[in-house]
Structures are given as structure tokens and as C-alpha cells.
Amino acid sequence: MGRVLLDITTSLDGFVTGPGADLAHGLGIGGEPLHDWIVADDRTGADKEALERTHRGVGAVLMGRRTFDLVDGPHGWTGDDPGGTGDDERPPILVVTSHPPAKVRLDGWFEFVTDGIHRALELARKAAGDRDVMIMGGGNLCRQYLYAGLVDEVRIHVAPIVLGDGTPLFERTTIAPLRLVQREAVATPAAVHLTYDVVREEL
Numbered sequence: 001m002g003r004v005l006l007d008i009t010t011s012l013d014g015f016v017t018g019p020g021a022d023l024a025h026g027l028g029i030g031g032e033p034l035h036d037w038i039v040a041d042d043r044t045g046a047d048k049e050a051l052e053r054t055h056r057g058v059g060a061v062l063m064g065r066r067t068f069d070l071v072d073g074p075h076g077w078t079g080d081d082p083g084g085t086g087d088d089e090r091p092p093i094l095v096v097t098s099h100p101p102a103k104v105r106l107d108g109w110f111e112f113v114t115d116g117i118h119r120a121l122e123l124a125r126k127a128a129g130d131r132d133v134m135i136m137g138g139g140n141l142c143r144q145y146l147y148a149g150l151v152d153e154v155r156i157h158v159a160p161i162v163l164g165d166g167t168p169l170f171e172r173t174t175i176a177p178l179r180l181v182q183r184e185a186v187a188t189p190a191a192v193h194l195t196y197d198v199v200r201e202e203l
Helices: 034-038 045-056 065-071 117-128 139-147
Strands: 004-010 015-017 060-065 093-096 110-113 132-135 153-158 180-187 191-197
Touching: 004 015, 004 034, 015 139, 034 045, 045 153, 045 191, 060 065, 060 117, 060 139, 065 093, 093 117, 110 117, 117 132, 117 139, 132 139
Parallel strands: 004 132, 004 153, 060 093, 060 132, 093 110
Antiparallel strands: 153 191, 180 191
16 A cells, blocks of 8 residues: 655745635735746756656545646646646546535546545545555645644645745644654755655554
8 A cells, every 4th residue: 555645835934825816816816936846947857856756656646626626727737737747647636525516627537525534535545556645735635634644744845935825734723743754855946845754653
């Protein structure tokens, strides 16, 4: 069985989008620089390697409803894009939501799971086989899986921008502190790519 990976980009102050994120402004007002390490023409080899590594070995993807609305929206993925995974073959993409959409632009790309994060992960693990499951966002879904103790590895790409407001990756919580072990830190002008293992506390 593969690992459960959380992979997401944040600002220095911990926001995964700027304020006002919607279909027209997927990364919020002023949030476009978050993804410079992915899309900029002058991105470094280390940025390219970080992106390739993000998708390497992934057998299934989990995403939240807001992320789905963006990638399936008019400014989202195109029909010839293999799901943003960097592979020729698109892995299964499971959308965790309370209500499936009435209409899907990229028909056949997504499976909608309406009975919670645990069931969605169960289905994703089954689809992935011995490959990894990647949680690609948004911030709310990543937070739910992390706080539930279901994540093995955290990959955060910290962009050099302070947004001040927007969609936070972390919020106040009453859970016990989550201990992490840093495995890698790679700095480029566009991002600091951080990799952590989540420490499993013995009961």
C-alpha cells in the first residue's frame, strides 16, 4: 500500500489563496504568484523537479469541491490536460463533496464521494493499489485529512508572498499537536519546497 501525501502551495503567512477566490479568480485577488514556481517561464530546474516529484508514483487523487469547481470551470483544465498530474495517464480523481454537481464539463474525469473523508480515502487507496494517494487541495480538505491523522507525508511549497487574507491552510484546533520530521528543504527564487513525514504517536 502506498502513502497518503498532502501537497499544496501556501503563502509565507499560510494562505492557499488570496481573498475573493472564485471561478474568475481561482487563486484569489493577488494570489497568482503562489504558482509562479509551477507556471513561470523562468522557473528553475529545482522547481520543475519539485513538480515532477509531486506527481511521481501517484495512483489516485483526492480533491475538495471548491478545487473541483475551479479545475472543471471555464478557466480550469483543458480537455487534453492529463489532470495536472504530469503523467501521460490520468489517475482516478475523487472529489469529496456533500452534493455532486448537476453538470460536469470534463465528463468522465471525476468520481464524486458524498459520505466523508474516510470513505473517500478508502476508495482512493483501492484505486491506487500500491501507489500513493495525493491530496491536492483545497486547504479545507487538506486540513481535514491532516487533523484526522490520515496523512503520511506533507509537502508544502512556500511562495515568497504575504497575502494577509484568503483561504488558510491551518486554523485553530483543539487536537493534540502534530509532530513532523523534516525530510527535505529545497529553496528557489519562486518557492521553498518542504517535505515532512508525519510522526505517528504510539497509543
